[in-house]
Amino acid sequence: MSFVARHALWSDEQKEAAARLRRIVEEQQLEVIRLSFPDQHGILRGKTLIASEALASLESGCSITTTMLAKDTSHRTVFPVFTAGGGMGMKEMEGGADFLMVPDPLTFRVLPWAPHTGWLLCDIYFGNGRPVPFSTRQLYRNMLDRLASRGLDFVAGLEVEFHIFKLNDEKLAPEDATQPGSPPSVSLISQGYQYLTEQRYDQMAPALDVIRRDVLALGLPLRSVEVEFGPSQCEFTFAPTKGLEPADNMVLFRAAAKQIAQRHGYHATFMCRPKVPNVFASGWHLHQSIVSRATGENAFAGKDDRDGLSSFGRAYMAGLLEHARAATVFTTPTINGYKRYRSYSLAPDRAIWGRDNRGVMIRLLGSGDAATRLENRVGEPAANPYLYMASQILAGLDGVDRKLDPGPSADTPYETNATLLPKSLREAVLALRDDPFFRQEFGAEFIDYYVHIKNAEIERFQAEVSDWEQREYFGMF
Numbered sequence: 001m002s003f004v005a006r007h008a009l010w011s012d013e014q015k016e017a018a019a020r021l022r023r024i025v026e027e028q029q030l031e032v033i034r035l036s037f038p039d040q041h042g043i044l045r046g047k048t049l050i051a052s053e054a055l056a057s058l059e060s061g062c063s064i065t066t067t068m069l070a071k072d073t074s075h076r077t078v079f080p081v082f083t084a085g086g087g088m089g090m091k092e093m094e095g096g097a098d099f100l101m102v103p104d105p106l107t108f109r110v111l112p113w114a115p116h117t118g119w120l121l122c123d124i125y126f127g128n129g130r131p132v133p134f135s136t137r138q139l140y141r142n143m144l145d146r147l148a149s150r151g152l153d154f155v156a157g158l159e160v161e162f163h164i165f166k167l168n169d170e171k172l173a174p175e176d177a178t179q180p181g182s183p184p185s186v187s188l189i190s191q192g193y194q195y196l197t198e199q200r201y202d203q204m205a206p207a208l209d210v211i212r213r214d215v216l217a218l219g220l221p222l223r224s225v226e227v228e229f230g231p232s233q234c235e236f237t238f239a240p241t242k243g244l245e246p247a248d249n250m251v252l253f254r255a256a257a258k259q260i261a262q263r264h265g266y267h268a269t270f271m272c273r274p275k276v277p278n279v280f281a282s283g284w285h286l287h288q289s290i291v292s293r294a295t296g297e298n299a300f301a302g303k304d305d306r307d308g309l310s311s312f313g314r315a316y317m318a319g320l321l322e323h324a325r326a327a328t329v330f331t332t333p334t335i336n337g338y339k340r341y342r343s344y345s346l347a348p349d350r351a352i353w354g355r356d357n358r359g360v361m362i363r364l365l366g367s368g369d370a371a372t373r374l375e376n377r378v379g380e381p382a383a384n385p386y387l388y389m390a391s392q393i394l395a396g397l398d399g400v401d402r403k404l405d406p407g408p409s410a411d412t413p414y415e416t417n418a419t420l421l422p423k424s425l426r427e428a429v430l431a432l433r434d435d436p437f438f439r440q441e442f443g444a445e446f447i448d449y450y451v452h453i454k455n456a457e458i459e460r461f462q463a464e465v466s467d468w469e470q471r472e473y474f475g476m477f
Contacts, residue, residue, distance in 0.1 A: 002059035007129035009102060010059075017105035018058055025051050025118060028110060033118040035062050035101050038137055038251045040453060041073055041333070042384030046101060046122065054103075054118070061100030061125065066093050069134045071453075073334070074180045078456035088134075088449060092126045099132055100125050107248055112217035113260045121248055134449055137247070139442065140386035143393040144243050147290070152299065154393055155289045157240035157373070158250060160381050161282035162257065163232050163274060164189060164207045167267045186267050186276065192231030200227045208234060210264050211257050218256060220249050229346075230280025240287065240373075250385035270381040272337040281340035283347060284379040287365070288392055289372065290316065301372040307355060307409060308368040317353055317362055317374055318406040319399020320392065321419075324351035324361060326435035327395055328378065328421055329428040329454060330387040335461050337380035338424050343414045348378055350418040352410040359413035361421070362406075378421065394441045429454045 004010050010018070025033070033054035036046035045068050049057060066086070070079040070093070079087030086093030101122035111117045124132045131138045147154055165186035176182035189207055194200045201208070208225050215222050221239035228235050236257075238249060254270055261268035273281040290299040290312070302310030309317070320327075332338060340347045346358055353362035358377070366372030379388055398404075410416040422428035429451055432438060439447045 003061050003100065003125075003129070004059040004102060007125070009123075009125075009129075010105070014105050017108065021058070021105050021108045021118075021120075022055060024108070024110065025055060029116065030110065030118045031116040033120060034111075035103060035120050035122050036255075037064075037101050037122040037124050037135070038384070038386060039068055039071070040134060040136060040384065040450065042136070042251055042254075042382075042386065044251060044255050051118070054120070058103055058105070061102045062122075063098040064101050064124075065096050066099050066132075067096045069093075069132070072456045072460070074457075074460065076179060076456070076460075078453060089445070090133075092132075098127075100127065109218055109252075111256075112214045113256070113263060119252075121252070133443070133445055136384055136386035136390075137244070139446065140247055140390040141244060143390040146397065147393060148293065151293050153242045153291050153293050154389065155240045155242050155291055155373075156246035156389060157287035158238040158246060158253075159235060159285040159287065159375075160237070160250070160253065160270075161228050161233060161235045161284065162268060162270045162381050163230075163276075163279065163282065164204065164211075164234060164261060165232050165267045165269070165276070167262070167265050184267050188232045188276075189266070190227070190232055192233060192278070192280065193229065194227070195229045196227055204232070204234060207261065207264070207266050211236075211260050211268070214260050215253065215256055218252065220253055220256075228280070228282070230282075231276075231278055233280055233282060240289070242291075247385035247389050254381075272332075272334065272380040272382060273339045281347065282381050283340060283377060284381040284383060284388075286376045286379055286388065286392070287373045288376065288389075289374070290396070298370050298372055300374070301366070301368045301370060307364065308366060308372060309364060310368075310372075312400060313372065313374070314406055315400045315402075315404050316396035317364070317399065318404035319395045319397065319402075320362055320374070320376065321351045321353065321406055322399060322404055323391075323395035323435070323437060324378070325419060325422060325428070325431045326438055327391040327432075329425070329432045329450075330391040331376070331379040331383055332428065333384065333387075333425070333454065334380065334382050335425045335457065337382065338422065338428075340380065341421055341423065348421065349414065350416065350420045352413055352416050352418045353406055354410045354413060357409075357411070357413060360410055364409070390442075391438070394438070398437065425454065426458050429458065 030051045036044040070077045103120040107121035169185035171182040190203045223237045226235045257268045300313030348361035354360035355364045363375040
């Protein structure tokens with residue numbers, strides 16, 4: 001029996017998708033297939049196999065080193081993998097051993113920008129069939145299963161802001177090959193500030209068009225392409241989808257945008273606030289609702305509505321606010337992302353909600369109808385979507401179970417007395433570390449693992465002498 005069959009890893013739908021996949025590979029004469037899994041940062045890692053080898057690996061899995069899960073954002077291994085338990089207290093993680101990437105046939109796509117190339121998203125398992133506990137896609141699936149046990153589905157729509165620059169120098173000289181490598185040299189493709197003007201859109205159109213066409217060819221549910229406020233900044237919005245799909249779409253979209261842009265002489269970045277003069281910070285606004293699996297009815301819209309939101313929706317929203325501080329490390333996982341939280345801006349700085357107000361953390365949209373939803377404006381576009389969405393489900397359901405109340409709408413978001421969001425990644429990590437709720441729901445094993453990786457990132461940052469410090473102290477003292 002194959003690994004998939006032995007451990008009953010595929011549904012009937014996945015088995016049917018695998019049969020279709022094999023036919024497409026043959027009909028389109030694909031040469032290679034990329035097998036990828038989303039790591040702890042939401043970055044795709046994996047291997048590219050010759051098509052025949054990839055098909056042979058569909059049900060047997062493809063091995064890859066466990067050290068992929070031990071790396072911080074510089075790709076440095078930050079756990080002592082050659083010690084007992086690999087620094088994670090797990091025998092399977094010792095010595096850079098392997099685990100298996102098992103493709104999910106439902107995610108198969110042919111890449112329009114890479115000739116004769118297919119792509120498959122994978123789940124990761126140990127050799128005994130046990131899911132790797134640090135798999136963020138698996139953690140998210142667990143949260144979806146909790147919802148399913150209540151007869152509910154999670155629906156999310158994506159609004160993703162990011163920057164596209166002209167690529168001047170890829171920094172490929174040997175001296176640039178540091179860890180992390182020297183960032184590329186770029187210039188603007190628009191000056192910005194003419195928010196949503198046709199003139200700026202047309203100026204950016206050559207870059208936007210190549211990404212738009214391939215994103216649509218990839219089958220992603222793109223709705224709009226918009227010019228954002230800052231120089232070289234844009235926003236792509238996507239139609240709402242259920243379950244795993246919105247998170248899978250996000251990781252594929254980020255990878256696609258960067259790869260397509262690079263092939264056409266551009267640099268796309270989902271870094272929140274690039275160190276480029278005059279640029280504006282980017283956010284990732286997550287629109288979410290909960291629907292009945294049986295009827296498809298929106299649980300946020302009901303007869304017992306108040307402010308156009310059902311009692312279920314109000315309690316769910318209250319849960320998001322209740323756990324906002326500890327969840328911030330999942331919605332905003334980089335040091336750079338906290339430079340976006342500023343008062344009297346288009347970003348939140350405290351855990352409050354409001355009806356159609358762009359200064360709050362949770363923006364209520366809709367009027368008690370099928371389109372009623374909550375827009376969480378706290379996230380950055382570099383967030384791991386599986387952790388972002390899983391944290392939303394957990395926090396929201398806790399609000400429902402405890403019948404929490406979110407309080408009144410905040411009409412003056414930067415003056416309302418409310419819990420402040422963390423001001424730094426360090427503060428956010430401490431909030432998560434000390435929070436009993438996420439430790440219980442995600443498990444202490446995962447929380448300790450994730451906190452360790454984030455602390456390694458923070459410690460490297462603190463060891464660097466910044467330009468600010470050099471200007472402030474070098475001449476004066």
